[in-house]
Structure formats: C-alpha cells, structure tokens
Amino acid sequence: MKRIQLSHGGGGEEMDVLIRDLFYRHFSNDILLRSEDAAVLEVNGKIAFTTDSYTVTPLFFNGGDIGKIAVAGTLNDLAMMGARPLYLSCAFIIEEGLPHETLERIVLSMKEELSKSKAQIVCGDTKVVPKGSVDQLFINTSGIGEIVLPALSAHSICESDVIIVSRDIGTHGACILASREGIELQSALSSDCATLWPAVDALIAEKVGIRAMRDATRGGIAAVLNEWAVASDICIQVQEQSVPICDEVRGICELLGMEPYEFANEGTFILAVDPCDAMRAVEILHQFGMSSNAAIIGKATVLKAGRVILNSPWGSTRYLERPKGELLPRIC
Amino acid sequence: MKRIQLSHGGGGEEMDVLIRDLFYRHFSNDILLRSEDAAVLEVNGKIAFTTDSYTVTPLFFNGGDIGKIAVAGTLNDLAMMGARPLYLSCAFIIEEGLPHETLERIVLSMKEELSKSKAQIVCGDTKVVPKGSVDQLFINTSGIGEIVLPALSAHSICESDVIIVSRDIGTHGACILASREGIELQSALSSDCATLWPAVDALIAEKVGIRAMRDATRGGIAAVLNEWAVASDICIQVQEQSVPICDEVRGICELLGMEPYEFANEGTFILAVDPCDAMRAVEILHQFGMSSNAAIIGKATVLKAGRVILNSPWGSTRYLERPKGELLPRIC
Numbered sequence: 001m002k003r004i005q006l007s008h009g010g011g012g013e014e015m016d017v018l019i020r021d022l023f024y025r026h027f028s029n030d031i032l033l034r035s036e037d038a039a040v041l042e043v044n045g046k047i048a049f050t051t052d053s054y055t056v057t058p059l060f061f062n063g064g065d066i067g068k069i070a071v072a073g074t075l076n077d078l079a080m081m082g083a084r085p086l087y088l089s090c091a092f093i094i095e096e097g098l099p100h101e102t103l104e105r106i107v108l109s110m111k112e113e114l115s116k117s118k119a120q121i122v123c124g125d126t127k128v129v130p131k132g133s134v135d136q137l138f139i140n141t142s143g144i145g146e147i148v149l150p151a152l153s154a155h156s157i158c159e160s161d162v163i164i165v166s167r168d169i170g171t172h173g174a175c176i177l178a179s180r181e182g183i184e185l186q187s188a189l190s191s192d193c194a195t196l197w198p199a200v201d202a203l204i205a206e207k208v209g210i211r212a213m214r215d216a217t218r219g220g221i222a223a224v225l226n227e228w229a230v231a232s233d234i235c236i237q238v239q240e241q242s243v244p245i246c247d248e249v250r251g252i253c254e255l256l257g258m259e260p261y262e263f264a265n266e267g268t269f270i271l272a273v274d275p276c277d278a279m280r281a282v283e284i285l286h287q288f289g290m291s292s293n294a295a296i297i298g299k300a301t302v303l304k305a306g307r308v309i310l311n312s313p314w315g316s317t318r319y320l321e322r323p324k325g326e327l328l329p330r331i332c
Numbered sequence: 333m334k335r336i337q338l339s340h341g342g343g344g345e346e347m348d349v350l351i352r353d354l355f356y357r358h359f360s361n362d363i364l365l366r367s368e369d370a371a372v373l374e375v376n377g378k379i380a381f382t383t384d385s386y387t388v389t390p391l392f393f394n395g396g397d398i399g400k401i402a403v404a405g406t407l408n409d410l411a412m413m414g415a416r417p418l419y420l421s422c423a424f425i426i427e428e429g430l431p432h433e434t435l436e437r438i439v440l441s442m443k444e445e446l447s448k449s450k451a452q453i454v455c456g457d458t459k460v461v462p463k464g465s466v467d468q469l470f471i472n473t474s475g476i477g478e479i480v481l482p483a484l485s486a487h488s489i490c491e492s493d494v495i496i497v498s499r500d501i502g503t504h505g506a507c508i509l510a511s512r513e514g515i516e517l518q519s520a521l522s523s524d525c526a527t528l529w530p531a532v533d534a535l536i537a538e539k540v541g542i543r544a545m546r547d548a549t550r551g552g553i554a555a556v557l558n559e560w561a562v563a564s565d566i567c568i569q570v571q572e573q574s575v576p577i578c579d580e581v582r583g584i585c586e587l588l589g590m591e592p593y594e595f596a597n598e599g600t601f602i603l604a605v606d607p608c609d610a611m612r613a614v615e616i617l618h619q620f621g622m623s624s625n626a627a628i629i630g631k632a633t634v635l636k637a638g639r640v641i642l643n644s645p646w647g648s649t650r651y652l653e654r655p656k657g658e659l660l661p662r663i664c
Contacts, residue, residue: 040379134465329341
C-alpha cells in the first residue's frame with residue numbers, strides 16, 4: 001500500500017508529484033494551475049472571507065467525510081453571509097503513513113462537493129508531519145465569496161421576525177457520537193453535511209426578506225439562537241414541538257441524556273425572516289432535498305430580551321441556555 | 333497555571349471568552365469585530381490569495397516562533413506575487429492542555445509581526461483537540477493582497493536576467509536543526525523569519541524591473557532556482573562564492589554533512605531582475621535590515637535549459653539539483 005511519507009511535505013520533488021498527481025488532477029482549474037506563491041483573482045466590490053480548520057474523527061462517517069465537511073462547511077459560512085462562494089484555499093496537514101488511498105478518497109469527495117456550487121479551489125498547502133504529531137489528517141479551507149445579499153447580521157433581528165430551521169436538527173452530532181460510542185443503529189442515521197448555497201441562492205433570487213442566517217454547527221441551534229437573542233437584544237421564543245427532530249436523533253438523545261438543540265449540524269441553518277415572507281421561505285426550502293422538512297419554529301418577541309425561551313406542548317416554558325463545556329470534541 | 337481546555341473549542345461560552353479576551357483583544361480591528369460567519373471586505377481589481385499551515389517545532393526558537401512565522405510566511409507569499417498584504421485569516425488548532433500563557437505569547441508575537449505591514453487579521457477559527465491528537469499547536473493563515481505589480485511569474489525569466497538573493501541563506505533551517513539536535517552555538521544564530529513586504533514595497537516604488545520573486549522556504553534556494561529554470565526553460569548559473577552564507581550556517585552544514593542551498597528560509601527571497609536594474613535593486617535592499625547583505629549570485633543563460641549550475645571559485649561546475657527526500661520535517 002502506498003503511504004504518505006515525510007518527503008511528500010518536504011518542498012522537493014516528491015511533494016511536486018503529490019500535488020500534481022493528486023491535488024491538481026482532481027481540483028484542476030486554470031487559476032489553480034497558474035498559482036505560484038498565491039492565486040491571482042479578479043474580484044470587485046464587497047466580498048466575504050472566512051476560514052475553518054477541520055479535525056473531525058472518524059475521517060469517514062455516514063453521510064460524509066472530512067473532505068466533504070471541509071468544502072461544505074466553508075462554503076456554508078460564505079452562504080450564511082449572503083455571499084456566492086467563489087474561491088477556496090485548501091491546506092492539508094497529513095500524518096506520515098496515511099494511506100495514499102485514504103487521501104485520494106477524501107480528495108475525490110471534496111471534488112464531488114465542490115461540484116454543487118461554482119466554487120473552485122485556487123490555492124493550497126501540503127504539510128506532512130511525523131507519526132504522532134497529528135491524528136491522521138486535518139484540513140483547513142478558507143473561502144472568498146461575492147456578497148449578493150448585504151446587511152445580513154445577527155444584530156438586525158426585529159420583533160415578530162419568524163425563525164425557520166432548514167431541516168431536522170442534530171444528525172451530524174448524533175451520527176459522530178453514535179460512531180464513536182459504537183452505537184449500532186438499525187436505521188441508517190446520516191450526517192446532514194451538505195452545501196447550502198443552492199437553497200440560499202433560491203431564497204435570495206426570490207427576494208425573501210432574510211434578516212439573518214446562520215448554520216448551526218458547533219453548539220447547535222442553542223448556540224445560534226442565543227447569540228442572536230443577545231446580539232439583537234430580543235427574545236426568541238421557540239415552539240418545542242415545531243422543531244423537526246428525527247427518531248434516531250431523539251433515540252440517541254434519550255439514550256445518552258442529551259439535548260438535540262446543542263448537537264452540531266453541518267448542513268442545517270437557521271433563518272430569521274420578515275413575517276410576511278415566512279411561509280414563502282419555507283416553501284422555497286421544501287424544493288431542495290437538503291431542506292425538504294424545513295419548518296417555522298418560533299419568532300422574535302419582546303418578552304425577555306437576550307434570552308431564548310422554549311415553549312413545551314403542555315404550556316410550560318423554560319430557557320434554552322447557551323451551551324457550555326464540550327459536548328463532543330472533533331465533531332467538525 | 334491556566335490551560336486550554338476542550339471546552340475552549342466547543343462553540344459555547346468558554347470559546348467566546350477565549351476569542352474575546354485573547355484573540356479579539358490583541359488582533360482588534362473593526363472588520364474582525366464585525367465578523368460573523370465571515371469577514372466582509374471591500375476589494376477591487378486583481379487580488380492574490382494564498383494559504384499556509386504552520387507546524388513548526390519547537391514553537392519558540394531563536395529569532396521567532398510559530399506565530400511570527402504564521403504571519404510573516406503568508407504575508408511573504410503575497411509580497412512575492414507583487415501584492416500588498418491586506419487581510420489575513422487565522423485558524424488555530426490547539427492541543428488540550430496547552431498553557432494559556434504559551435498561546436498568549438504566540439498571539440502577541442503575531443500582533444507584533446502584523447505591525448510591520450498594514451495587514452489585518454479579519455477572521456478566524458479555533459479548534460481544541462484532545463491531548464495527543466496534535467502536537468501542541470498548529471496555525472493556518474490565509475491571506476488576501478492587492479496586486480500592485482502584476483505579471484511576476486516563474487515563467488518569465490529571460491536570458492541575462494540577474495539573480496539576486498536578499499540575504500545570507502539557510503539560517504532558519506540551521507536554527508531549527510541546531511535546536512532539535514541540541515547543538516549549542518557560541519554565537520547566537522537566529523532565524524531569518526521576517527515580513528518581506530517593506531523591502532518589496534520599496535523595490536516596486538523604485539520601479540525595479542522584477543521578473544520573478546520567490547521566498548526560499550522549504551527546499552531552500554535549490555528548490556526555487558530549479559523551479560524557475562524549468563518553468564522559464566532557461567539555465568540559471570550561480571557563482572558559489574557570491575552566495576552569502578554566515579559562519580554558523582557553514583559550520584552546521586560541515587558538522588552534519590549538509591548543503592545550505594537546501595536549507596529552509598523564512599525571510600529570504602530570490603529575485604530575477606532586468607540586468608539594467610540589478611545594482612539598483614541590491615542598493616535598495618541594502619537599506620533594510622532584513623536584506624542588508626543582499627547580493628547578486630548569478631544570472632540566467634542559455635547554457636543548459638532547465639538546469640541550475642553552480643560555478644565554484646576554482647573554475648569547476650556542478651548541477652545544483654532539486655531537493656529530494658525530507659531534510660527536516662516541521663521546519664515551518
């Protein structure tokens with residue numbers, strides 16, 4: 001079996017071969033091939049710029065892998081800012097001895113995920129570190145997008161704005177947790193990991209009055225909703241029974257005594273929209289597989305500024321707190 | 333002693349505190365503070381975009397640390413493309429248990445290095461991974477710069493172009509090697525790690541006819557010169573005695589039977605310039621501390637296309653080959 005050697009990161013001939021035969025071959029595009037110390041891009045006006053490192057373990061899981069997350073996650077950060085994803089950088093930190101085949105599977109998965117938007121990988125970096133210095137493979141992707149819907153902000157949510165979730169929550173977190181805990185599931189629970197741009201693009205094209213969007217990654221929807229409530233100095237009231245949660249996620253939560261609101265997602269986003277546009281937004285989202293069970297889950301009120309309130313179906317209420325501590329390291 | 337905990341990477345309250353009290357405090361600027369999922373930037377025209385992950389060990393060495401390299405290295409990649417550095421992203425992957433003080437020293441060093449250009453850190457990411465999943469700390473920085481000198485390229489070197497090195501070579505490689513091998517040096521050999529933009533800016537302002545620039549990092553000047561020779565289908569002839577090499581680097585090379593041409597640098601660049609401008613370029617470089625011993629080391633000829641030839645002071649010649657294998661992992 002071919003394995004990655006330290007020489008693949010040495011800046012010499014072996015690294016050139018790896019870059020040419022693996023990265024250039026699969027990510028091929030004119031800009032990348034012309035890149036020297038940096039890619040040269042033509043950009044005008046307002047752009048969004050974001051970075052994320054991905055350390056997820058295991059490298060492969062139901063519904064995705066570290067490469068898919070590395071592409072989708074960074075593209076999603078751009079999409080959430082109302083930016084059409086254009087360019088990605090891609091930096092690999094590889095543990096000496098990683099099977100070449102593993103790296104190639106991940107590269108192919110990145111290529112596949114890239115095809116879901118028009119974004120291109122235009123520059124990169126390859127480091128190989130001695131065995132034990134890193135656990136298998138970390139990937140950093142940074143992204144540049146053209147802002148087509150400006151003024152989205154966690155600070156701009158107003159009273160009566162409607163809160164929508166794009167799909168059932170918590171599958172990525174539950175999926176990684178289950179695979180680490182060795183929980184065998186009868187049904188195939190799959191991570192939500194997905195590129196959100198196509199759905200966001202449609203919402204923008206249909207001129208939906210979006211105030212804020214955020215993908216609910218680490219910290220889950222609990223983190224996003226609390227951040228919004230504080231940033232906009234408003235109360236967010238959520239109807240518990242309106243939040244879509246699949247049976248498998250519910251089961252894992254019950255089994256482990258956890259709450260799905262804090263579970264990480266990798267292809268699920270929350271929107272705050274103008275109340276007049278809420279139904280239309282949900283209908284648009286339903287046209288996409290990744291958001292076919294989008295739902296209105298609550299609204300912004302003035303009841304208790306800076307707090308998120310969960311209303312149970314039985315009439316009781318409780319605060320949904322900001323997550324604390326570490327639910328699950330290396331979730332993304 | 334305060335140590336980084338897994339919860340500092342969990343997406344909840346503890347992570348917010350770390351970001352606010354450490355990263356925002358030291359990297360503070362309006363764009364960073366307004367950043368949500370991505371930073372919003374105003375950019376026009378041609379930009380350069382680059383990424384690098386830094387895995388150097390030890391974290392602190394004579395003349396620098398991983399933070400200084402992470403800032404200078406990425407800014408240098410922009411400068412080498414004739415781009416004025418504008419924006420950086422910064423992504424930390426931290427091993428659980430890293431002393432908070434260590435992280436703060438590194439952040440302060442990044443801040444200090446940032447002050448040498450007008451570049452700002454505008455977005456970031458923080459991951460904390462369990463003990464053993466990464467060796468202490470890796471940093472990725474990606475950079476965006478405005479191209480002020482277009483058309484620099486490894487492909488555009490012509491016959492008679494003069495090859496200049498900005499300073500004595502190999503100090504970063506020698507310094508890391510010495511610290512790992514436990515070689516005690518009488519004199520304080522120090523890494524060349526530095527932000528090159530001020531010198532590059534001056535060369536551009538003085539309209540020096542630069543065809544190509546490249547910082548000689550992994551693989552050293554041997555890698556850069558060979559890449560240029562192949563890309564421009566030209567011969568590069570180097571006068572061995574003209575290449576500045578300090579006594580300490582010579583000593584380490586002799587001790588370990590290595591060649592300084594392959595030693596990594598972190599603040600040393602090679603230029604190919606129009607022969608009419610060569611002397612002027614060297615004079616400009618001499619005005620900066622980081623390049624006070626810049627020297628003409630050779631020229632492009634048609635003797636042997638695609639090859640680099642070293643001429644010894646005794647009249648003999650040999651090929652300077654592309655580096656192979658791995659001299660020293662985790663050099664940067």
